[in-house]
Amino acid sequence: MTALASAPHTHSLFTVSRTMVAVMVCLSPATAQGLYQFGWPAVILFALTLAAAWLFEIFCLLLAGRPVAPFAGDGSALLTGWLVAMTLPPWAPWWIGVLGAGIAIVIGKHVFGGLGQNLFNPAMVARAMLLVALPVPMTQWVAPSDPAHAPGLRAALDITFGAGAPVDAVSSASVLGHLKSQFDAGLPMERILAGTASLQDQLFGITAGSLGETSAFLLLAGGLCLMLLRIISVVTPLFLLGTLFGLAALARLLAPESFPPPLLHLTSGATMLCAFFIATDYVTAPVTAAGRALYGAGIGALIFVIRSWGAFPEGAAFAVLLMNACTPLIDTYIRPRIFGRTRTGKPLPLRDRT
Amino acid sequence: MGALLSALLSSIRGGVHPETRKFLSAESPIEPMPIPALLRLPLQQHIGAPAEPLVARDDHVLKGQLIARARGPISANLHAPTSGRVIAVGPFPAPHPSGLPVPTITLRPDGADRWAPRLPRLRPEDAEPEEIAARVAEAGIVGMGGATFPAAVKLTLRDRYRLHTLIINAAECEPYLTCDDRLLRERAEEVADGAGIMARALGVTKIIVAIESNKPAAAAAMRRHNLGLGHPVQVRVVATQYPMGSEKHLVRAVTGRETPARALTAELGIVVHNSATAQAVHLAVRYGEPLLSRVVTVSGRGVARPANVQALLGTPVADLLAHCGGLTEDPDRLLLGGPMMGQPIRSPRVPVVKGTNGVLALTRAETRKAETMPCIRCGACVRACPCGLTPFELNARIQAGDLEGAAAVGLLDCVSCGCCSYICPSNIPLVQGFSFAKGKLAETESRKHQQEETRRLAAARTAREEAIAEAKRAAMARHKAQMAEKKRRAAEEAAQAAEEAPAEPQEAAK
Amino acid sequence: MITAAASMSALGLGLGLLLGAAARKFHVKTPPVVDEMERILPGTNCGQCGYPGCRGAAEAIAEGGAPVTLCPPGGRDVALKLAEIVGVDCSGGPEISGMTDIEPQVAFIFEDHCTGCTKCFKRCPTDAIVGAAKQIHTVIWDACTGCDACVQVCPTEAIVLRSKPRTLQSWYWDKPDQPLAALRTGAA
Structure with a gap:
């Protein structure tokens, strides 16, 4: 026996890498659906982003002089890369994926001190920076194609590494983008809604959008799995979706001519991805249940506000980043009640003293 | 039911x-x-x-x-x-x-x-x-x-x-x-x-x-x-x-x-x-x-x-293990008590005492010892803590050397049950950190107490020394006075003697 | 132009007067630094610092002639507190960080060498040594500050300073190692 260690002398099976793997597994159905419907260019972009994230991680670890093996093997960099890829337009050129992974890992994570130290969600930092810096390639959506007309591997390589996507393929717009541009153009809401994809298509992801955000149903299923595995708590998604739905329903009730129906908010854009896989990120969210409720509700409200009145049709990334900034504050003020003490930290009053 | x-x-x-x-x-x-x-x-x-x-x-x-x-x-x-x-x-x-x-x-x-x-x-x-x-x-x-x-x-x-x-x-x-x-x-x-x-x-x-x-x-x-x-x-x-x-x-x-x-x-x-x-x-x-x-x-x-x-009581742990067929392999940890709060021991020669409810030889598969990773703020420790503490925060403060800060957010309400360390996905030895901090705080407290005691002792000694010196001075003065008195008396006596002395020879002369 | 200059001057004058009045009114009397430092020092007047007693040491620090690390029995804690008072940067100062957190020392008498000369217990500032002439002396560890005074006067060199023996009550777990985040492969 070497040096003695203090109690406890046993441990749960819960570890960082197991958590990361579980999240990736739960994310894979939605990813697979996205890869299938957007074809080879999406597959190449996805693989490239993951590989880039992993290599950037190793590079940063070497640069910081940290042990590489335990950190590169824990899966956190792969998950970050995965989430970045999920938010990219599926036929984006290769350098967007690499740049996104680089921003996420280097600026989003390692500049703050590596695993566990970052204030902002790395994937959302990457998405927000790309969206602001490169608005055109970041909003070039493709219509979901039936496999018969999908580009082959050679054509896909050409799309990702070469000349880019053919113009006619990228003419499509995401549901929210379509909504925003049409509404800004002065069209009545009902006419616009008639032109968007059906609710069923949105649920199963047969619509234009980022690589991994289209299938609300599969993302919901993956999120529920994570809850069953007790990896994420029900609080954040519940409050996020609840607030978004509530506000949207209220707005629709008050002014049906200016606001889309609330269900559209839940099924479109990255709402589901955000609720189950982004807002539940441990590092950047508050730790107590009450704190998480506030955090989730804040994100939900911000998404609604940005979508309704902001410059971008899609607000999840900005909403998450804004609430990330509030996390330290929430953690300072919302803490559990200590056993035997009142909320203010004083011992409970004595009652039976004789 | x-x-x-x-x-x-x-x-x-x-x-x-x-x-x-x-x-x-x-x-x-x-x-x-x-x-x-x-x-x-x-x-x-x-x-x-x-x-x-x-x-x-x-x-x-x-x-x-x-x-x-x-x-x-x-x-x-x-x-x-x-x-x-x-x-x-x-x-x-x-x-x-x-x-x-x-x-x-x-x-x-x-x-x-x-x-x-x-x-x-x-x-x-x-x-x-x-x-x-x-x-x-x-x-x-x-x-x-x-x-x-x-x-x-x-x-x-x-x-x-x-x-x-x-x-x-x-x-x-x-x-x-x-x-x-x-x-x-x-x-x-x-x-x-x-x-x-x-x-x-x-x-x-x-x-x-x-x-x-x-x-x-x-x-x-x-x-x-x-x-x-x-x-x-x-x-x-x-x-x-x-x-x-x-x-x-x-x-x-x-x-x-x-x-x-x-x-x-x-x-x-x-x-x-x-x-x-x-x-x-x-x-x-x-x-x-x-x-x-x-x-x-x-x-x-x-x-x-x-x-x-x-x-x-007093039975060596080694004898107890031998009675139970001995060890099957070199255990990863040998404990007195349970795996959550028990105390590891260095040698099986130590005895069973009144509070020993268990002697455990745990293998590696049971201890699941793994490398410590940084905290990912998952909040598992906060959920697991039966005392309503925020162990990850306490640990951060202790690692930064801010023991008083840790005490301010509830360190002393910790019962060292081990739930947080058990559940921590990063295998952070939270409880050990808390034990360290509690011990260190108690030591600081006792040192402060000792310093006050020391000051009191030193003051008492100074007072005593002064009293002794004062007494000595007084004694010396008294002594001096006495000596002076004696001298004076001796002088008086001598004078008296001198006064009487002339008579003596007269007497002798008689 | 003149009005502007006049108004600005008037404003400056008024505010300056206000500030001056406020400084008078809210003047906080700072406690004499020497007294405060004397309270922090152990108060045993052991003389290891080379100044006449703890009061002397406090005065020397206040005058800037002595470093805050002058008190060996006080150790790192006292040095840090003194540094706080005199405003020395104590975060990375080489002197203080060089003062490792030494364990408290106590005197230990080798009984074989002790002749019972009583020099040590006459010298002990806290009366921590007990004994009588021609009898072996012993140290009460709870009262000993490890000030070294007895070691210096012992004619037979029978006294040494040792770290205070740990008991089950005073023992505690070591601070656990930092997680991997702080490790550097180069340094390790």
Whole structure:
């Protein structure tokens, strides 16, 4: 026996890498659906982003002089890369994926001190920076194609590494983008809604959008799995979706001519991805249940506000980043009640003293 | 069904559910153990002041003879577990992770196991509460769940608090341990009687035995023996959840009431005693037998034959392991107590003491030791903490050296149950950090106290020296005055003599 | 132009007067630094610092002639507190960080060498040594500050300073290692 260690002398099976793997597994159905419907260019972009994230991680670890093996093997960099890829337009050129992974890992994570130290969600930092810096390639959506007309591997390589996507393929717009541009153009809401994809298509992801955000149903299923595995708590998604739905329903009730129906908010854009896989990120969210409720509700409200009145049709990334900034504050003020003490930290009053 | 429902209701906030692995030893009846070749009896097997040895080297002692007496109000007597010869009274490594030497009486049993005169029997039905408490103190009984607080002190709480309930803690929430389970199954009557005696000493009539829902046989046995000294003994099944056996959490689960921070459960009118303590009280009061042995669970995958052994106090851990077939492999950790709060030991030569409820040899597969990773703020520790603390935050403050800051956010309310370290996905040794910080804070406090003491001593010395100097000066002055007086008188005398002197020659001349 | 200059001057004058009045009114009397430092020092007047007693040491620090690390029995804690008062940067100062957190020292008498000369217990500032002439002396560890005074006067060199023996009550777990985040492969 070497040096003695203090109690406890046993441990749960819960570890960082197991958590990361579980999240990736739960994310894979939605990813697979996205890869299938957007074809080879999406597959190449996805693989490239993951590989880039992993290599950037190793590079940063070497640069910081940290042990590489335990950190590169824990899966956190792969998950970050995965989430970045999920938010990219599926036929984006290769350098967007690499740049996104680089921003996420280097600026989003390692500049703050590596695993566990970052204030902002790395994937959302990457998405927000790309969206602001490169608005055109970041909003070039493709219509979901039936496999018969999908580009082959050679054509896909050409799309990702070469000349880019053919113009006619990228003419499509995401549901929210379509909504925003049409509404800004002065069209009545009902006419616009008639032109968007059906609710069923949105649920199963047969619509234009980022690589991994289209299938609300599969993302919901993956999120529920994570809850069953007790990896994420029900609080954040519940409050996020609840607030978004509530506000949207209220707005629709008050002014049906200016606001889309609330269900559209839940099924479109990255709402589901955000609720189950982004807002539940441990590092950047508050730790107590009450704190998480506030955090989730804040994100939900911000998404609604940005979508309704902001410059971008899609607000999840900005909403998450804004609430990330509030996390330290929430953690300072919302803490559990200590056993035997009142909320203010004083011992409970004595009652039976004789 | 009712039991299940009550167990569901009687749960505590937070907590964890480690694999209990009680099946390893749960079906082995309590077995006696042959008297070992040597017994090592540390003078401090309890919280409080160490006992004062009454024997010297080469003394022959009889079984049950008092060999060390309690020193001060919070201390405990120690008796010879068997007859034999004292071969040493001196330092020996403590059954403690530090392995520091502590004063220990080493006894070489003679094998005759001859009893000294036992303590006179008491009839608890007629005995005064004070008599019972005195007898428990005489028998050297301490809290046998591991806390080792002298039991008699807890039996005199009626002087200061209005008590109404005695809870017998048989939750046994630590994984592996089955000694209380077996005790209840095999000696429920004795436990019930001991509980009744303690209830009389405390002046209460309500007795509740709290048992975790994973020990139905123990609960059934207890229900069969549901009278303790005429008082009904109520069995309460609580949820199988760690740390249910923590005193204040058990009271919360059983009665729904929360003990205020820094206060005793007696504030709520409730006293909690361990079931093994109750049985020891029964033996001491009914039969005049002091605390000489206890049931120890020897378990873990590293032990060839896990068992529950009635071991004499002072039995070396090595002998106990050998009795259970020895080790199957070099264990990753050798522990006294359970895996969640037990103490690792450096050497199996250390003895079993009054608070040792388990001896565990855990293999690597059981400890699941892994490399420590940085905190990812997952909040698992916050959810698991039964005390409502934020362990990850405490740890961050301690690592940054801000111990006062950690104390400000609740460090001193931590009960070191280990839930946070157990659940932490990054394997951060949170509890060790808290133990360090608590020890360091206590040390700083005592150093501050010592500095004040030093200042007082130094001031006293200065004052004394000044007083001495003053006295010396005064003495000197007096002396001088005296000398001056003497001189003056001598001069006077001389003058007188001189005056008279001329007469003398005249006289002589006559 | 003139009005502007006049108004600005008037404003400046008024505010300056206000500030001056406020400084008078809310003047906080700072406690004499020497007294405060004397309170922090052990107060045993052991003389290891080379100044006449703790009061002398406090005065020397206040005048800037002595470093805050002058008190060996006080150790790192006292140095840090003194540094706080005199405003020395104590975060990375080489002197203080060089003062490792030494364990408290106590005197230990080798009984074989002790002649019972009573010099040490006459010198002990806290009366921590007990004994009588021609008798072996012994140290009460709870009262000993490890000030070294007795070591210097012992004619037979029978006294040494040792770190205070740890007991089960005073023992605690070491601070656990930092997680991997802080490790550097180069340094490790």
